[in-house]
Amino acid sequence: MNKIRTLIIDDExxxxxxxxxxxxxxSEHTEVCGTADGVTTGLEAIRQLNPELVLLDVNLTDGTGFDLLRQLDDIRFSVIFITAYEKYAVKAFRFSAVDYIMKPVNIDELLTAIDKAIELMERKTLNQQLKNFFDNMxxxxxxxxxxxxxxxSIYIVxxxxxxxCEADHNYTTFYLHNGKQVIVSKTLKEYEELLSDFMxxxxxxxxxININxxxxFEKNEGGYLRMAxxxxxxxxxxKRDELMDFFDNI
Structure with missing residues (x-):
């Protein structure tokens, strides 16, 4: 396997x-083909070096990593975002299954993110996920x-x-309004945190459950919900008291 040409864009x-x-x-799979420190220099490096993977800081001296990506007509590389702790941005990354690493940079987290990026290259789904990320923003x-x-497969739902959503050990099954089911290899707790702002x-x-x-609510047999x-x-x-509080506040 040829090494993956990797560009690092960070203002530090x-x-x-x-x-x-x-x-x-x-990392035996990557080779650093160049570095840049901002939006302008990053765009120039991308056009000159044609990287396959870009490690992209969110906050740059002359804009953001998002600004950089929006200026590209066609993104032909995988992206791993680099960010300090920003709750909103991190949640947006997780929502769109876009890879990111936190500062300070951890070796294991970086190498894991690179492995995921290689998988995305093979599945050719990066543009789909980035589009969803920007749409959500x-x-x-x-x-x-x-x-x-x-x-x-990858589903945008x-x-x-x-x-x-229903848990089965380390898997979660999503039940959708159209009757479709999607089984994902992540825990229910992860999705509870991710969906906490959406009722x-x-x-x-x-x-x-989606309250909408x-x-x-049937009170017999210990209490259960009939869903759509x-x-x-x-x-x-x-959880019964929490549910009753919700009904009382409707």
């Missing part, structure tokens, strides 16, 4: 040097979409169309 010279050193020492909450990946409620250890798809897809979802005793 020590970060550029650190990442270059990590890749040279620990500019869309209303009710129009947000989430990227769900199973072993064979409108959050409002998710009826419920989703954890009603049980194994169940996360509740048909009724025809399913019945149990409500644990611990």
């Amino acid at each position: 010279a020590p970060i550029r040097e650190l990442i270059s050193g990590i890749l040279e020492s620990y 500019n869309s209303k909450p009710e129009d947000k979409k989430i990227v769900l990946k199973d072993s064979k 409108k959050v409002a169309d998710i009826v419920r 989703f409620l954890r009603t049980h250890q194994s169940h996360l 798809h509740i048909i009724s 897809d025809g399913s019945s979802v149990p409500v644990s005793k611990r």
Whole structure:
């Protein structure tokens, strides 16, 4: 396998040097073809060096990494964003399954992100995920979409169309309004955090529901919810009060 031509764009010279050193020492799949420190120099480097992978800082001296990408007509490389802790940006990355690493840069996290980027190159899905990322940045909450990946496909799903999610050990099954099911190899807890701002409620250890798809709450048999897809979802005793508070505030 030929080494992947990798460009590092970050406005901090020590970060550029650190990442270059990590890749040279620990990554057998990549070679650093160049570095840049901003939007203008980054665009010039991309056009001259034709990288296959770009490690791109979110905040640059003359703009943002997003500004840089928006100026490209066609993105023909994989992207790993580099960011300090910014809750909104990180959540947006996770929503679109876009890879990112946090500062300070951790060797294992960087190498894991590179492995994922190589997988994206093979599946040729990067542009699809970046498009969803930028769409989400500019869309209303009710129009947000989430990227769900199973072993064979990538689905871009409108959050409002998710009826419920159900846990099965380290897997989560999404039940959609059109009857489709998508099984993802991530835990329900991860999606509980990701969907917390979109009227989703954890009603049980194994169940996360979209409140907008509740048909009724049945108090018998310990309590369960009838959902728009025809399913019945149990409500644990611990979550019952939280659910009642929601109904009281409608």
